[in-house]
Ligand code: SF4
């Protein structure tokens with residue numbers, strides 16, 4: 229399957245400082261030739277490198293509002309975290325009307341998709357054949373993390389679409405019902421992160437197609453100065469507290485009601501929990517909400533608001549919009565039949581972390597790595613361009629790097645070389661005069677004397 233990515237490097241800005249290689253959760257970055265290179269097979273688009281880079285050299289490639297021109301009827305899908313960018317005192321009907329003012333013909337809240345999906349998740353969790361804990365599929369960076377780093381947990385992943393996918397499909401169904409042809413309808417997500425841009429790009433050509441992902445930061449910048457001119461249209465806002473809560477960590481599990489659920493946020497925390505699940509140390513949890521960003525989507529790298537303040541905004545909004553508008557069982561059945569909850573992209577294990585497909589060869593490589601590690605300094609300094617000494621050892625064994633990329637091994641090699649040259653120099657042919665041998669260092673009294 230083709231690999232899509234939305235995180236890119238601006239080579240001009242990259243100073244090769246190695247900050248990003250240490251934070252990448254899948255060790256997908258190496259600094260080569262003074263520039264940070266991303267291994268596309270390993271990258272999860274989590275955005276950690278964008279967050280970390282002091283030189284703003286990493287960026288997410290998103291779409292612009294110009295893309296709306298390609299369609300006759302356009303629908304904006306604002307992420308729940310989008311609401312939290314504004315002061316909670318601003319009515320959501322105003323924010324959503326602001327999106328219409330920017331050129332969209334309709335808005336459909338992803339928060340509404342989330343609360344509808346929550347009902348389907350509760351239904352799914354009643355099955356008897358679950359592989360526990362079921363891991364949420366809402367954060368695409370987490371899904372990709374499982375595919376890349378925890379393939380043994382693939383069966384734990386919730387086999388339902390994300391709130392974004394659900395919202396896109398219901399919104400598109402509505403537009404088709406109004407009489408628009410599929411190619412006339414453009415569905416655009418207002419995204420808090422690059423992982424969701426990638427999810428949009430992988431959404432296929434069917435009902436769940438997402439035609440573009442526009443950065444939350446860019447839309448916010450356009451809207452905020454004009455908001456005082458925008459009228460509040462309360463009817464535009466349908467989602468209640470259950471859906472709005474998905475903007476922050478814990479909101480998803482709360483929307484499922486009472487149960488043995490847990491929430492973990494921050495990609496490195498997620499990795500620690502998944503390691504426990506892998507070895508069977510996490511018991512008594514039925515559902516695991518896992519989000520790559522600290523604090524959940526309010527912490528996305530394309531958000532503008534401080535995530536802690538955004539979280540306060542979400543909590544206030546949840547109180548303010550405490551009404552929950554239900555839907556009919558008939559609607560739910562229609563959505564099920566139309567495939568609204570089904571995932572279009574199946575989960576697949578990436579084999580990038582394996583040393584070799586052949587077990588024997590993998591063992592040999594493992595032993596070579598261990599052997600090389602004994603000679604590496606174990607400082608994990610990053611000066612070689614790899615995040616750790618082990619990562620460099622793996623790269624060397626896989627033919628992607630050389631031992632002398634490590635400055636310590638390079639120094640040792642140079643010392644050895646110097647000794648050899650010195651020894652060679654002392655073997656000047658006896659036909660030459662003794663004075664001449666001393667001139668070129670032929671005595672045995674130097675620091676590299678071999679006695
Ligand atoms: S953090 Fe990474 S991308 Fe940014 S300047 Fe340093 S090496 Fe380059």
Ligand code: SF4
Nearest residue numbers: 367421519521525528
């Ligand atoms: S937690 Fe939310 S904002 Fe962060 S990567 Fe996942 S989906 Fe994107």
